[in-house]
Amino acid sequence: MNFASILDGKLLLTSEIPLSAPTITYLQRTQQLIPTDSITNKFHKKHCQRCGNRQQHQFAIIDCSRCHQSHWYCRHCVETGRVLACDPLWRWRGNKISWLFQANPCDWQGELTPTQQQAANTLTAAVITKQKEQMIWAVCGSGKSEMLFPAITYAIRERKRICLATPRADVVRELFPRLCQAFPHTEIEALYADSEDRTGTGQLVITTTHQLIRYQQAFDLMIIDEVDAFPFHHDPALPKLTTRACRADATTIYLTATPRRDHQQRIKRKQLPVVFVPIRFHLQPLPVPVLKLEWQLRQKLKQQHRSQQFEKFRHSRSKSRQLLIFVPTIALTQAIASQYQATAVHAEDPARKEKVEQFRQKQIDTLVTTTILERGVTFPSVDVVILDAGHEVFDEAALIQIAGRAGRSPDDPTGHVLFIHQGKTEAIEAAVKQINMMNKKGVAL
Numbered sequence: 470m471n472f473a474s475i476l477d478g479k480l481l482l483t484s485e486i487p488l489s490a491p492t493i494t495y496l497q498r499t500q501q502l503i504p505t506d507s508i509t510n511k512f513h514k515k516h517c518q519r520c521g522n523r524q525q526h527q528f529a530i531i532d533c534s535r536c537h538q539s540h541w542y543c544r545h546c547v548e549t550g551r552v553l554a555c556d557p558l559w560r561w562r563g564n565k566i567s568w569l570f571q572a573n574p575c576d577w578q579g580e581l582t583p584t585q586q587q588a589a590n591t592l593t594a595a596v597i598t599k600q601k602e603q604m605i606w607a608v609c610g611s612g613k614s615e616m617l618f619p620a621i622t623y624a625i626r627e628r629k630r631i632c633l634a635t636p637r638a639d640v641v642r643e644l645f646p647r648l649c650q651a652f653p654h655t656e657i658e659a660l661y662a663d664s665e666d667r668t669g670t671g672q673l674v675i676t677t678t679h680q681l682i683r684y685q686q687a688f689d690l691m692i693i694d695e696v697d698a699f700p701f702h703h704d705p706a707l708p709k710l711t712t713r714a715c716r717a718d719a720t721t722i723y724l725t726a727t728p729r730r731d732h733q734q735r736i737k738r739k740q741l742p743v744v745f746v747p748i749r750f751h752l753q754p755l756p757v758p759v760l761k762l763e764w765q766l767r768q769k770l771k772q773q774h775r776s777q778q779f780e781k782f783r784h785s786r787s788k789s790r791q792l793l794i795f796v797p798t799i800a801l802t803q804a805i806a807s808q809y810q811a812t813a814v815h816a817e818d819p820a821r822k823e824k825v826e827q828f829r830q831k832q833i834d835t836l837v838t839t840t841i842l843e844r845g846v847t848f849p850s851v852d853v854v855i856l857d858a859g860h861e862v863f864d865e866a867a868l869i870q871i872a873g874r875a876g877r878s879p880d881d882p883t884g885h886v887l888f889i890h891q892g893k894t895e896a897i898e899a900a901v902k903q904i905n906m907m908n909k910k911g912v913a914l
């Protein structure tokens with residue numbers, strides 16, 4: 470049996486090793502599996518070596534049924550299996566994993582636009598020269614995944630191991646079949662919280678960032694999709710997990726349409742190389758949001774009075790497109806939906822997937838939603854309205870992402886984007902500025 474294919478690049482609890490107990494004992498005795506402490510406790514500061522958690526309130530004590538003592542365990546990573554202080558983590562020290570040589574791994578027949586090609590060349594060059602980091606700042610709808618194909622092709626040909634990490638499971642599910650089609654002879658695996666096959670042995674692993682908890686020094690090429698998105702942006706443990714999953718000379722590629730301030734500052738200081746893709750794959754500019762001020766908007770929405778600006782817009786627009794309405798709270802999704810005979814959807818909605826699919830199939834004309842639909846969803850022909858765009862849930866990135874839902878299809882590359890607010894916020898101004906900046910860069914190409 471080829472143990473390296475199962476264990477190389479992994480950091481596993483005993484219960485996660487997919488081998489029989491005698492085999493595990495044999496691998497330990499021959500020092501191919503090396504134990505390390507799972508929870509260290511230096512100067513009374515506990516540190517989970519599995520997920521990187523150092524927040525002391527995230528540790529709790531439990532009575533261990535095996536050694537009949539009380540142990541610390543980490544609550545931060547408990548959803549991916551409980552790690553007790555008496556339970557070691559295992560690293561592989563045996564022979565290295567090796568992948569089959571493929572001269573032409575990529576079967577994709579499509580063609581990149583000149584801008585996409587330029588970005589793809591930059592990425593491939595970064596992988597060839599083992600550059601540490603490279604960012605792609607690409608507008609919503611620029612066709613990001615296809616731009617990655619040449620760099621992935623190079624890495625597979627060089628028998629390197631690749632990880633494509635994304636914050637959300639639905640993106641993993643969407644990318645998996647596309648990559649299987651593009652790279653039909655490569656072992657590809659999709660990992661997310663309830664994914665079926667979980668050996669994690671692929672040469673190309675597509676995963677949610679949380680699943681990287683089981684990897685250490687595994688990947689030569691790490692691609693982090695939507696690096697600015699929740700929860701990656703909010704959980705300091707996640708960037709550490711991706712770093713740990715990389716080999717020492719790995720290249721990390723960040724993809725984003727809306728980089729956060731820290732990345733923007735590193736770009737300005739020329740610490741982070743960036744390549745812009747300021748234009749969509751259909752070569753049309755981004756729809757620029759129209760801003761409409763309405764006095765006492767919040768109060769009106771609260772009292773279930775109609776927004777005058779929205780009424781005006783509703784009556785003036787052509788009905789050929791579907792309508793996507795964003796509101797700041799779950800309560801408002803219901804209220805607005807019942808006012809306009811529309812459908813409401815939000816994060817806790819058990820029928821969320823079905824409703825989004827019905828909207829995609831055009832069985833629903835108007836969908837009222839929260840920021841859960843700000844990213845990753847593509848509808849071919851929609852107008853977009855935000856009611857109360859000045860609300861704090863709509864930060865700069867959210868506003869740009871929401872505006873980016875319109876005009877995605879080459880058959881209908883425009884679309885109205887309307888931000889109704891009761892006072893312009895910094896986020897609104899910054900979002901419009903960034904959209905205009907990208908359009909300007911796009912025209913200059």
Ligand SMILES: [Zn+2]
Nearest residue numbers: 517520543546
């Ligand atoms: Zn932990």
